Amino acid sequence: MNGFQWQLRSRLVLAIAFVALAVFVAAAQQESGQRGQAAAPPAPGGARGNFANNFTGTVAVQPTTGMNMSRIRFEAGARTNWHTHTAGQILLIEEGRGRLQELGDPVKELVVGQPVLTKPNVVHWHGAAPDQAALQFSVYAGTLEWKQAVTDDEYMGKKR
Numbered sequence: 001m002n003g004f005q006w007q008l009r010s011r012l013v014l015a016i017a018f019v020a021l022a023v024f025v026a027a028a029q030q031e032s033g034q035r036g037q038a039a040a041p042p043a044p045g046g047a048r049g050n051f052a053n054n055f056t057g058t059v060a061v062q063p064t065t066g067m068n069m070s071r072i073r074f075e076a077g078a079r080t081n082w083h084t085h086t087a088g089q090i091l092l093i094e095e096g097r098g099r100l101q102e103l104g105d106p107v108k109e110l111v112v113g114q115p116v117l118t119k120p121n122v123v124h125w126h127g128a129a130p131d132q133a134a135l136q137f138s139v140y141a142g143t144l145e146w147k148q149a150v151t152d153d154e155y156m157g158k159k160r
Helices: 003-032
Strands: 070-075 083-085 089-104 106-110 114-118 124-130 134-140 144-146
Touching: 083 124, 124 134
Parallel strands: none
Antiparallel strands: 070 134, 083 144, 089 106, 089 114, 089 124, 089 134
């Protein structure tokens, strides 16, 4: 991969992470029935430091406390246990091929560059494909609750 492709991939990951942060904060606020704290009064000229100079229109940068990001490399066949996130989760495969299953649904293949949103409070697992490793980038808010291990039959998509 040349330097330009790497820079483009890095910028894409950062852009997706920023959008994910905004989506999850908004969802968490809506779910809890609370409004975000008001932004600090703007500096003279309508700017809040140099950061605000990069927007058009009225914006309020929301707090990102409680946001979690991780990059996990799953070797072929590796996966998480079943789990839930109270505010959902965004997954992005950066390298390789992954898998995701929400309880009761078929196993889905995850490919490089296509973000996937898991809904809040939906039991799911994710990991690598059986024959290929995967590097997964993950963003979520709220709390995470771990459940039981995914069996080999569940991982392979076999019905019980």
